Amino acid sequence: MAGVIGFVGLDQLSLDMAASLLRAGYKVQAFEVQNLLMNEFLKLGGTECFSLREAGKGVAALIVLISHVDQINDIIFGHDSALKGLQKDTVIILHSTVLPSHIQNLEKNLREDGLTTSVVDAYVFKATSELLNGKIMVISSGRSDAISKAYPFLSAMSEKLYTFEGETGAGSKTKLVTELLEGIHLIAAVEAISLGVKAGIHP
DSSP, X not given: OOOEEEEESOOHHHHHHHHHHHHTTOEEEEEOSOHHHHHHHHHHTOEEOSSHHHHHTTOSEEEEOOOOHHHHHHHHHSTTXXXXXXXXXXXXXXXXXXXXHHHHXXXXXXXXXXXXXXXXXXXXXXXXXXXXXXXXXXEEEEOHHHHHHHHHHXXXXXXXXXXXXXXXXXXXXXXXXXXHHHHHHHHHHHHHHHHHHHTTOOO
């Protein structure tokens, strides 16, 4: 057995990530309040956890899929937090939509509490290129030791992996830039269609 990976929160993309980890030989456990998502996870062969602490117990990596910074703090530092179940050398992978500064503050707070837990941020998405269409891509960043710990897990759950060693936050910054480009291209496409319709061309 390659090890245990924990998830806090699930969505359709993280179900694909979990499936890849299971195929690679990892045991995968998760805490999720939505029954539909949990049922899909169980069908893949995952193990259900009934608390945050249980989700973090004995894992080599904890993947957090939460989009609000206060919720992330509760998950990691709260009364029944996942942190209380973590081993000292666990790496936390934040697959979350939060500002890079929040990720850096989280890492700082962990260090100030005397914890050796490593933090990596990861922008996870499905590629749309002809070569990798529908495949999972990951852009991640963190200190070199954190990246080294996270690399086997990130590699197992993605078809293409980019890592940036140094300050955490590059993954979140890349997501911000990508979303800006998507918005610009969407507006341009709508304007082009509108112009074509006005010129008498069927949309």
